[in-house]
Amino acid sequence: xxxxxxxxxxxxxxxxxxxxxxxxxxxxxxxxxxxxxxxxxxxxxxxxxxxxxxxxxxxxxxxxxxxxxxxxxxxxxxxxxxxxxxxxxxxxxxxxxxxxxxxxxxxxxxxxx
Amino acid sequence: xxxxxxxxxxxxxxxxxxxxxxxxxxxxxxxxxxxxxxxxxxxxxxxxxxxxxxxxxxxxxxxxxxxxxxxxxxxxx
Numbered sequence: 001x002x003x004x005x006x007x008x009x010x011x012x013x014x015x016x017x018x019x020x021x022x023x024x025x026x027x028x029x030x031x032x033x034x035x036x037x038x039x040x041x042x043x044x045x046x047x048x049x050x051x052x053x054x055x056x057x058x059x060x061x062x063x064x065x066x067x068x069x070x071x072x073x074x075x076x077x078x079x080x081x082x083x084x085x086x087x088x089x090x091x092x093x094x095x096x097x098x099x100x101x102x103x104x105x106x107x108x109x110x111x112x113x
Numbered sequence: 114x115x116x117x118x119x120x121x122x123x124x125x126x127x128x129x130x131x132x133x134x135x136x137x138x139x140x141x142x143x144x145x146x147x148x149x150x151x152x153x154x155x156x157x158x159x160x161x162x163x164x165x166x167x168x169x170x171x172x173x174x175x176x177x178x179x180x181x182x183x184x185x186x187x188x189x190x
Binding site: 031066067068069079080081082083084085088089 | 160161164165168175176181182183184185
């Protein structure tokens with residue numbers, strides 16, 4: 001049974017996690033497919049969680065991230081965004097920079113200060 | 114009840130004052146939309162926060178009648 005705590009553990013134990021509909025090999029939604037393609041182009045290994053594996057994953061994920069849709073990309077435990085943001089950040093190079101920065105530099109740039 | 118593009122535009126404009134909003138119905142079936150929003154209210158906010166503002170404007174519609182949206186936000190130059 002997935003809970004928001006399981007989601008938190010998943011995105012903490014794995015540096016890059018993509019929650020999608022379907023699998024890496026067989027995405028079951030165009031948006032999930034697009035996000036997987038982008039992450040494949042980035043080239044860094046990433047963990048994929050198929051929200052259809054368990055009906056409890058989706059509500060737990062939404063509660064944890066306060067983000068209503070799938071896919072959702074997490075890097076260093078932080079929600080980066082859905083497929084639009086992921087693609088936009090890939091095109092601008094921000095995504096590659098963030099991923100290359102390593103897990104030591106996990107603070108978001110100056111939104112809270 | 115399905116929303117029209119102008120209803121979606123109105124919801125976002127009411128929720129984010131001063132926003133410039135463009136909405137396109139991608140499939141002609143009133144459930145897949147392309148939404149572009151430009152607003153000074155986005156200044157200093159992360160993309161996640163900007164998108165959340167747009168999602169909030171759509172409220173329950175996003176989890177009921179709307180199957181998918183693609184959102185692009187920007188701060189006007």
